[in-house]
Amino acid sequence: MSTLHDADWWRHAVIYQVYPRSFADGDGDGTGDLAGVRTHLPYLRDLGVDAIWFTPWYASPLADGGYDVADYRRIDPAFGTLAEAEALIAEARELGIRTIVDVVPNHVSDQHAWFRAALAAGPGSPERERFWFRDGRGPGGDEMPTSWESSFQGDTWTRVTEADGTPGQWYLHLFTPQQPDLNWDHPDVRAEHEDVLRFWFDRGAAGIRIDSAALPVKDPALPEVPDAWGPGEHPHLDRDGLHDVYRAWRAVADSYAEPRVLVGEIWLPDAERFALYLRTDEMHTAFNFDFMTRPWEAKALRESIRTTLEAHEPVGAPATWVLSNHDITRPVTRYGREDSSFDFAAKRFGTPTDLDLGRRRARAAALLTGALPGTLYVYQGDELGLPEVELPRDVVQDPMHFRSGGVDPGRDGCRVPLPWTREGRSAGFSPEDATGEPWLPQPAGWGELSVAAQEADPTSMLHLYRAMLAARRAEPALAGEELTWVALPAAGDDVLAFARTAPGPGGGTLVCAVNLGPAAVPLPRGADVVLASSPLDPAPAPDAGPDLPPDTAVWYRP
Numbered sequence: 001m002s003t004l005h006d007a008d009w010w011r012h013a014v015i016y017q018v019y020p021r022s023f024a025d026g027d028g029d030g031t032g033d034l035a036g037v038r039t040h041l042p043y044l045r046d047l048g049v050d051a052i053w054f055t056p057w058y059a060s061p062l063a064d065g066g067y068d069v070a071d072y073r074r075i076d077p078a079f080g081t082l083a084e085a086e087a088l089i090a091e092a093r094e095l096g097i098r099t100i101v102d103v104v105p106n107h108v109s110d111q112h113a114w115f116r117a118a119l120a121a122g123p124g125s126p127e128r129e130r131f132w133f134r135d136g137r138g139p140g141g142d143e144m145p146t147s148w149e150s151s152f153q154g155d156t157w158t159r160v161t162e163a164d165g166t167p168g169q170w171y172l173h174l175f176t177p178q179q180p181d182l183n184w185d186h187p188d189v190r191a192e193h194e195d196v197l198r199f200w201f202d203r204g205a206a207g208i209r210i211d212s213a214a215l216p217v218k219d220p221a222l223p224e225v226p227d228a229w230g231p232g233e234h235p236h237l238d239r240d241g242l243h244d245v246y247r248a249w250r251a252v253a254d255s256y257a258e259p260r261v262l263v264g265e266i267w268l269p270d271a272e273r274f275a276l277y278l279r280t281d282e283m284h285t286a287f288n289f290d291f292m293t294r295p296w297e298a299k300a301l302r303e304s305i306r307t308t309l310e311a312h313e314p315v316g317a318p319a320t321w322v323l324s325n326h327d328i329t330r331p332v333t334r335y336g337r338e339d340s341s342f343d344f345a346a347k348r349f350g351t352p353t354d355l356d357l358g359r360r361r362a363r364a365a366a367l368l369t370g371a372l373p374g375t376l377y378v379y380q381g382d383e384l385g386l387p388e389v390e391l392p393r394d395v396v397q398d399p400m401h402f403r404s405g406g407v408d409p410g411r412d413g414c415r416v417p418l419p420w421t422r423e424g425r426s427a428g429f430s431p432e433d434a435t436g437e438p439w440l441p442q443p444a445g446w447g448e449l450s451v452a453a454q455e456a457d458p459t460s461m462l463h464l465y466r467a468m469l470a471a472r473r474a475e476p477a478l479a480g481e482e483l484t485w486v487a488l489p490a491a492g493d494d495v496l497a498f499a500r501t502a503p504g505p506g507g508g509t510l511v512c513a514v515n516l517g518p519a520a521v522p523l524p525r526g527a528d529v530v531l532a533s534s535p536l537d538p539a540p541a542p543d544a545g546p547d548l549p550p551d552t553a554v555w556y557r558p
Contacts, residue, residue: 019065042095062078134170246262284317
């Protein structure tokens with residue numbers, strides 16, 4: 001049943017992340033585009049999603065995959081036109097799918113009109129006050145204003161050459177030099193972003209995802225980062241002033257007859273500080289990165305689920321669950337490694353992976369996340385069980401790779417264009433008469449993981465995801481927001497099990513059990529299996545339930 005008439009749709013939705021450059025190429029130039037997405041909207045409907053989140057589709061030099069925005073009111077020509085974006089939003093809506101767009105408040109592209117004007121205007125100008133321009137330290141101003149470290153490794157300041165050809169001021173960029181940070185103390189910056197929200201909300205966007213949401217506000221004194229800091233004391237992370245920004249954004253979102261939704265990307269280890277962003281007058285939801293980065297261990301995952309739900313409970317916000325995104329090693333690869341957790345610093349070339357093991361665990365993880373209360377995000381291709389691709393160094397484009405000195409393979413391995421058909425030179429990513437090759441090369445045998453190949457295989461990852469999302473929508477027990485931990489008889493600490501019960505009397509109960517241990521464990525007698533990630537072992541006796549094999553998840557009614 002469609003959620004289009006449900007005002008609280010965002011509390012329990014399935015949201016599919018589209019990385020436009022790699023989803024589908026409609027015009028044959030090798031780059032995914034909006035035409036490609038529009039062609040495959042029925043696929044997303046049949047998958048069972050409630051909304052699509054698009055990573056930036058705006059005009060951009062693509063120095064950082066589109067997160068260097070040059071113009072928020074224009075679609076990048078590589079992806080299409082504003083008219084196509086409006087048509088896509090409307091067509092998706094007709095199929096019961098809402099649209100969420102990405103907004104990047106911390107920075108813009110160095111090709112943005114504001115930054116070009118700031119460079120031309122010179123030191124002390126009003127144009128430079130929208131950014132963080134500062135004189136350098138030391139003799140001749142040759143030293144950076146601070147020693148802050150970039151989120152992409154390396155320095156956070158770049159010196160400009162002034163109009164007269166002399167070395168000039170420095171500007172701050174927490175990411176690449178092509179992404180100058182905005183000054184959120186400036187009224188122009190605040191007014192512009194509120195207007196950008198209205199621009200997209202007026203065109204039918206149901207919400208926005210806020211990139212790097214804990215970074216935009218800085219301490220204007222620009223002190224060095226201390227060795228230790230208290231709440232709100234870091235010079236450029238989780239500043240208290242951020243909450244005023246997001247309260248103003250919430251007022252914009254709530255001003256619509258159908259209120260729009262704010263989703264934050266917030267990486268914070270402090271659960272209480274994290275929850276402050278989810279108060280009823282700020283964001284609706286925020287990404288749960290803790291769960292996504294945990295290893296395949298029952299204790300670690302149970303702890304993440306418990307602490308996540310506890311953090312959200314005081315503010316009444318739903319949790320979010322996701323296994324990967326456009327920055328993270330794909331689950332099939334990650335779960336097949338000796339270290340199955342995720343950390344940017346731990347990504348290296350040549351790390352061994354058992355893909356069969358990883359695929360089995362990724363299937364179980366899909367049922368685990370699908371059964372948890374709150375919002376489920378699915379990154380494009382995870383429903384196909386695509387592995388991370390280790391690309392040749394000479395085709396990697398991600399700035400994280402280059403800023404690490406070539407040690408870090410970067411994030412392009414999870415951004416390889418999707419396979420749609422078994423045959424064809426790009427496995428259906430581009431039309432057969434395409435004039436360009438896919439912007440990142442697809443590995444040999446990619447077509448065997450394609451949508452077409454998996455639709456013909458009832459045991460495929462795609463069939464599992466479709467069945468899981470259909471059951472998630474149909475099961476009354478999964479409609480509520482409560483979770484109760486369950487101890488299965490004869491199961492040890494390696495089994496993670498919880499029950500979901502439908503709101504109201506007589507609503508029924510569904511149990512999700514995941515075996516993360518080395519040996520099979522028995523399910524209770526009479527367990528009515530709804531869905532299993534892999535085949536279960538037959539019951540060893542007439543009065544016993546089936547056995548749950550290692551790295552397998554099951555949904556059953558007790």
